[in-house]
Amino acid sequence: MAVALDAMGGDRGPGPLVEGAVAAARDFGIEVILVGDKPLLEKELERLKADGLPICIQHATQVVGMAEAPSEALRRKKDSSIRVAFNLAKEGKAQGVVSAGNSGATLATAMFVLGRVKGIRPAIATLIPTLKETGLMIDVGANVDCKPHHLLQFGIMGSIFAKEFLKKPSPRIGLLSIGEEDSKGNQQVKKAYDFLAAADLNFVGNVEGRDVFKGDVDVVVCDGFVGNICLKLSEGLAEAVLTMLRNEIEGNLLAVMGYGLAKKAFRRFKQRVDYSEYGGAPLLGVKGTVIICHGRSGPRALKNAIRVADNLAALNLSEKIQNSISERKDFLRIV
Amino acid sequence: MAVALDAMGGDRGPGPLVEGAVAAARDFGIEVILVGDKPLLEKELERLKADGLPICIQHATQVVGMAEAPSEALRRKKDSSIRVAFNLAKEGKAQGVVSAGNSGATLATAMFVLGRVKGIRPAIATLIPTLKETGLMIDVGANVDCKPHHLLQFGIMGSIFAKEFLKKPSPRIGLLSIGEEDSKGNQQVKKAYDFLAAADLNFVGNVEGRDVFKGDVDVVVCDGFVGNICLKLSEGLAEAVLTMLRNEIEGNLLAVMGYGLAKKAFRRFKQRVDYSEYGGAPLLGVKGTVIICHGRSGPRALKNAIRVADNLAALNLSEKIQNSISERKDFLRIV
Numbered sequence: 001m002a003v004a005l006d007a008m009g010g011d012r013g014p015g016p017l018v019e020g021a022v023a024a025a026r027d028f029g030i031e032v033i034l035v036g037d038k039p040l041l042e043k044e045l046e047r048l049k050a051d052g053l054p055i056c057i058q059h060a061t062q063v064v065g066m067a068e069a070p071s072e073a074l075r076r077k078k079d080s081s082i083r084v085a086f087n088l089a090k091e092g093k094a095q096g097v098v099s100a101g102n103s104g105a106t107l108a109t110a111m112f113v114l115g116r117v118k119g120i121r122p123a124i125a126t127l128i129p130t131l132k133e134t135g136l137m138i139d140v141g142a143n144v145d146c147k148p149h150h151l152l153q154f155g156i157m158g159s160i161f162a163k164e165f166l167k168k169p170s171p172r173i174g175l176l177s178i179g180e181e182d183s184k185g186n187q188q189v190k191k192a193y194d195f196l197a198a199a200d201l202n203f204v205g206n207v208e209g210r211d212v213f214k215g216d217v218d219v220v221v222c223d224g225f226v227g228n229i230c231l232k233l234s235e236g237l238a239e240a241v242l243t244m245l246r247n248e249i250e251g252n253l254l255a256v257m258g259y260g261l262a263k264k265a266f267r268r269f270k271q272r273v274d275y276s277e278y279g280g281a282p283l284l285g286v287k288g289t290v291i292i293c294h295g296r297s298g299p300r301a302l303k304n305a306i307r308v309a310d311n312l313a314a315l316n317l318s319e320k321i322q323n324s325i326s327e328r329k330d331f332l333r334i335v
Numbered sequence: 336m337a338v339a340l341d342a343m344g345g346d347r348g349p350g351p352l353v354e355g356a357v358a359a360a361r362d363f364g365i366e367v368i369l370v371g372d373k374p375l376l377e378k379e380l381e382r383l384k385a386d387g388l389p390i391c392i393q394h395a396t397q398v399v400g401m402a403e404a405p406s407e408a409l410r411r412k413k414d415s416s417i418r419v420a421f422n423l424a425k426e427g428k429a430q431g432v433v434s435a436g437n438s439g440a441t442l443a444t445a446m447f448v449l450g451r452v453k454g455i456r457p458a459i460a461t462l463i464p465t466l467k468e469t470g471l472m473i474d475v476g477a478n479v480d481c482k483p484h485h486l487l488q489f490g491i492m493g494s495i496f497a498k499e500f501l502k503k504p505s506p507r508i509g510l511l512s513i514g515e516e517d518s519k520g521n522q523q524v525k526k527a528y529d530f531l532a533a534a535d536l537n538f539v540g541n542v543e544g545r546d547v548f549k550g551d552v553d554v555v556v557c558d559g560f561v562g563n564i565c566l567k568l569s570e571g572l573a574e575a576v577l578t579m580l581r582n583e584i585e586g587n588l589l590a591v592m593g594y595g596l597a598k599k600a601f602r603r604f605k606q607r608v609d610y611s612e613y614g615g616a617p618l619l620g621v622k623g624t625v626i627i628c629h630g631r632s633g634p635r636a637l638k639n640a641i642r643v644a645d646n647l648a649a650l651n652l653s654e655k656i657q658n659s660i661s662e663r664k665d666f667l668r669i670v
C-alpha cells in the first residue's frame with residue numbers, strides 16, 4: 001500500500017518533496033502517491049529520472065498557502081493537495097499521509113477527514129535526541145490550551161508510540177514541570193501528575209527542562225504551547241551556539257581545523273535536534289497515519305518521513321490507541 | 336550602605352558564599368553583611384584573610400533547608416538567615432539582599448517582609464545571552480499560574496529594568512508564543528498580547544522559542560512556568576551539546592586540540608546561559624532589592640550578584656516600578 005505525499009506544500013516548492021519521494025521509492029521500495037499539480041509533478045519526476053519506480057500522481061487543482069488560515073483552507077479549498085491526500089487515506093487508497101505544508105491546515109484536515117480516535121485529543125509527538133537513547137516529546141503544538149486530562153491522554157499515546165515504534169518494553173513517562181517533587185508545577189500540571197500517577201503507566205514523575213536531553217525518561221509529556229516553545233528554543237539555541245563558536249574561534253588556524261570537526265559534531269547535533277531530520281513528527285490520536293514535516297524539510301527528511309509513515313501504518317497505531325482508550329474507559333471517565 | 340547576604344543558603348555551604356562576599360568587598364569596595372551562624376562565618380573570614388574589608392556578620396540561629404517548604408520556613412524559622420537578611424533590608428540597615436538558598440523561601444520571605452509594590456505580581460527576571468546584546472526574560476519562576484494582566488505587569492517591569500539597568504533607551508518587548516502573528520498562542524498569551532499592544536510600551540509582538548537567543552528583542556515576557564522550563568532547558572541543552580561534542584571528537588588528537596578551544600568557547604557560552612554567572616536573577620516588584628542566585632553558585636556568581644544588588648539599589652528600581660504602575664493606574668484598572 002502507498003504513502004500519500006502532499007507534493008505542493010512546504011517552503012521550497014515541490015522540488016525537494018518529489019526528490020524525497022523518489023529516494024524513498026528507490027531506497028526502500030515504498031510506493032508513493034504524489035498529490036498536486038499533475039503536469040508540474042510529471043516534470044519533476046522526469047527531471048529526477050524516476051522511471052520504473054513505484055510512484056504515481058494524484059492530481060489536485062488547489063494549494064494551501066503556508067500562511068493561510070486552516071479554517072479557511074478547510075472550507076474553501078476542497079481540492080487542495082492536502083485535502084486530496086487525506087481523501088486517499090480515508091478511501092483506503094493510501095495507508096498514510098506525509099505533509100510539509102501548512103501544519104495548521106494539515107492538522108485540521110487530518111481531524112476533519114480521518115476523524116479522531118474516540119475520546120482523544122490528537123497531539124503531535126516528536127523524537128528528541130538525548131545523551132542516551134532517542135526520546136519522545138508530546139505534545140509539541142497541536143493543542144495550545146490543555147486540560148490536565150489531555151496531558152494524561154498524551155502520556156497514554158506517547159507510551160504506546162514508544163513501545164511500538166521505539167521498541168521500549170515499558171516506556172518511562174515524565175511530566176514536564178519546574179521541579180521533581182509532585183508539589184511542583186502549575187495547576188494544570190499538578191492535576192495531570194495525579195492522573196498520570198493513577199494510570200497504569202510507567203510514570204516516573206516530573207522532569208525539569210534540564211532533564212529533557214538527559215534521556216532518563218522515554219516520553220516527556222507537556223502541553224502543546226510549552227512543547228512548541230521548547231522545540232523551537234532548542235533549535236534556536238543550537239544555532240546560536242554554532243554562531244557563537246564560530247565567532248570565538250575565527251582567525252586561529254589550529255582552532256579553525258578543530259572548528260571544522262567541532263562544526264561537524266555540531267551539525268550532527270543540530271540535525272538531531274531538528275525534528276525534520278527525523279522525517280517529521282507523527283500526529284497521534286487521529287484515525288490514520290499522519291506525519292507532519294517542517295516547511296523547510298529537504299529530500300532527506302521527506303524520504304525519512306515517508307519511511308516512518310510506512311512503518312507506522314504497519315503498526316496499526318491508531319487502532320492500538322483506540323483499544324487502549326477503550327480498556328481505560330472507566331478510569332478515563334472519572335478523571 | 337550594605338548588601339545583606341544569606342551566608343548559610345546554597346548547595347555548597349557557606350564557603351563559596353563568603354568567598355564571593357570577600358571578593359565583592361575587596362574588588363568593588365561594597366559593604367557586605369554576612370547573615371548566619373556567627374562562629375562559623377568568623378572562621379570562614381579568618382580562612383580567607385578578610386581583615387580590614389568592609390564585611391560584618393549578623394548572627395542568625397536557624398537555616399532553611401534547600402528542600403524545605405517555603406510556608407513552613409516562613410512560619411517556623413523566624414530567626415533563619417534568610418529572614419534576618421530581609422529584616423535588615425526592612426529596617427534600612429541593608430540596601431539589598433542576595434540569597435543562593437531555598438529560592439521558594441527567599442521569594443516568600445521577600446514578599447512577606449518587604450511587601451509587594453502595590454498592584455504588582457513580583458516576578459523573577461533573568462539576563463540571557465543572545466547573538467546581539469544581553470537580553471532579559473521575565474518571569475522565570477515566581478508565578479506558575481499567570482493571568483494575562485500579570486504578563487502585562489512583567490512587560491512593564493521588564494521594560495523599566497532594561498531601561499535602567501541595561502541602559503536601553505526604548506526596550507523592545509516581545510511576548511513568548513508559538514508564532515509571530517497576533518492570532519498565535521494560547522488563550523492567556525492572546526489576551527496578554529492585546530494588553531501589551533495597548534500599553535505605552537515598545538511592544539514588538541510575539542516572539543518564538545527560536546528568537547530568544549537572536550537578540551532582536553530586549554525583553555522576553557512569559558509566565559513563570561514556561562520561563563523556568565525554558566531556562567532549565569537551555570542549561571540542559573548546553574550541557575548535552577558539550578557532552579555530545581566530547582563523544583564525537585574523542586580519540587582524534589588534532590580534534591582534541593581543536594576541542595580544547597571549542598570547549599573554552601563552549602564554557603563561555605554555558606556560563607552565559609547559566610544565570611548564576613550573571614550573579615543571579617533580580618526579583619522585581621517587591622519593595623526592595625533582591626537577587627536570587629542558583630543554589631550551586633560559586634564565588635564569582637556571588638561576587639557579581641552582590642555588585643548587581645548594589646547597582647540596582649542605587650537605581651531605586653522598586654520606586655520607579657511603583658511610579659510607573661501609579662501612572663498607568665487607569666489603564667491597569669480596565670485590563
